[in-house]
Amino acid sequence: MDEPAFPWPAGGNTRVPYRVYTDTEVHELEKARIFAGPTWGFLCAASEIPHAGDYKTTFLGEVPIVVVRRKDGGINALVNRCSHRGSLVALQNQGNTGTALTCVYHSWAFDLDGNLTGVPFRRGIEGKGGMPAGFDLKQHGMKRLRAAAFCGLVFGTMSEAAPPLEEHIGGLIGGRMQRVLGDRKLKVLGTTSQVLHNNWKLYVENTKDTYHASLLHSFFSTFKILRLTAEGGIHVSEDGGNHASHSRNKQDKDQGEYVGLRSAIDGFGLKDASIFAARDEFGDGITVQILSVFPNFVLQQVHNSIALRQVLPKGVDQTELLWTFLGFEDDDEEMQRLRLKQANLVGPAGYISMEDGCVGGWVQRAIVGSEQDDSVVEMGGASHASTDNRISEASVRGFWNRYRPLMGFE
Ligand code: FES
Ligand SMILES: [Fe+2]
Known part of the structure; x- marks a missing residue:
């Protein structure tokens, strides 16, 4: 769907069509244009993840997100979805994940920047099975968002077009x-x-x-x-x-x-x-x-x-x-x-x-x-x-x- 299927009523912002609260197509459009669009969503307070490896899970719109404290003190926000078969990676509300985020399903491991670092049985066993030789770990990281903080609050955005967080606020x-x-x-x-x-x-x-x-x-x-x-x-x-x-x-x-x-x-x-x-x-x-x-x-x-x-x-x-x-x-x-x-x-x-x-x-x-x-x-x-x-x-x-x-x- 490219555009809303119905027009806004006359009266501008003084009238709100009830359909915007019930229409599933509007809802789908919001996912793309609002929550994955050029806006910022609050993720967590920076003080909730003080130490390297500390993480907190949350949502940007309906998309599961894991926010994690890096070793250098910075904060990454990643889509909390494994690049293998799509499982949640971080399962708790918060915790410490050490130096790697490991998916529980087949144990694919990601560093705190979301890069894929380990695939069990990648070379198979005794030459049998395993991933193809050309499989490139670099192409299969967890999806990373832009993240920024204001007044100790961490926000994230999926959009490159979003203005800097301070400007958005x-x-x-x-x-x-x-x-x-x-x-x-x-x-x-x-x-x-x-x-x-x-x-x-x-x-x-x-x-x-x-x-x-x-x-x-x-x-x-x-x-x-x-x-x-x-x-x-x-x-x-x-x-x-x-x-x-x-x-x-x-x-x-x-x-x-x-x-x-x-x-x-x-x-x-x-x-x-x-x-x-x-x-x-x-x-x-x-x-x-x-x-x-x-x-x-x-x-x-x-x-x-x-x-x-x-x-x-x-x-x-x-x-x-x-x-x-x-x-x-x-x-x-x-x-x-x-x-x-x-x-x-x-x-x-x-x-x-x-x-x-x-x-x-x-x-x-x-x-x-x-x-x-x-x-x-x-x-x-x-x-x-x-x-x-x-x-x-x-x-x-x-x-x-x-x-x-x-x-x-x-
Ligand atoms: S779904 Fe994550 S390792 Fe398979
Ligand atoms: Fe109220």
Whole structure:
């Protein structure tokens, strides 16, 4: 398939055809043009693989990837597929592979650059069998990607046409990433994974959708934690693909008690509101910053809970959402406790984020039979420019502004 089989509706980025969430041909095209196209995908934190031979497995789109630390300290990203019969090579989530990656099926061995270095029984036994004399090991390495790091996070791309990673992230959103991560050494506090019964784009849109937060998430409204009237805004990259929203909400003691103790519903409150005893660790009073890098990476700061989210497509109507909860090596003990406690706000069963895990599934179920119809994305107008408020779907429109030309939806 060369081009999408249907046109984009009139209305530009303010209309999204439901078909983009259900059409298997669109999904195939995304594999080639988005995930193997001129974009970058988050792979792992560099600090997760500190020593030579350390590896971590992940996905670029749906393609299995193994990221490995070389002897010289550099990082390689390889497609995690053996060049013999196509088996996975690295089988664990992470580990240390020594100086070679060896496929378990027939023990073909690859060095940490992915070069094929050993084929058992290559010369046969006593002159019988074996590979042909002309078999060239050099032609059969594991496929290697371009890899680069920003703020201690490793990204990879299949595409030679992708701009340098820093350019892909851009100065505006790169600065917001630096605000949270800086040059500090990252420490992984834990990970979670959840299956979403919806197309991957519905979750990516959800993270960019600042309109829903105080409406969908009843934990916020019940305990009067977040209001759209709180100061905040949305930064959107020029091409629309990347965004960072932020807000400054009341989070600390208010008239002698934590705000969460006073519920919007009479007689209903948190007995222990210490989950809101956050520190203003970046010194700017921003309590929530949600940031995304096209196509499927999210960095969150919710109070002191810092997490990376990977939105991994698993077919057209299923998604795996991987969360990596972070702290920093130089955190004191109290800060680490705060981060772990506040991790309860997010993740698969998070007080705030659990609704995000099902709302995409509700959309996916409801659009069956309405594939010719479109959704409406007009809150805040038609543009995807940065705004000084969050009552806007600007960054959702930005996503489509980046997506459409890549996919050929003009
Ligand atoms: S499939 Fe890997 S060695 Fe045969
Ligand atoms: Fe949400």
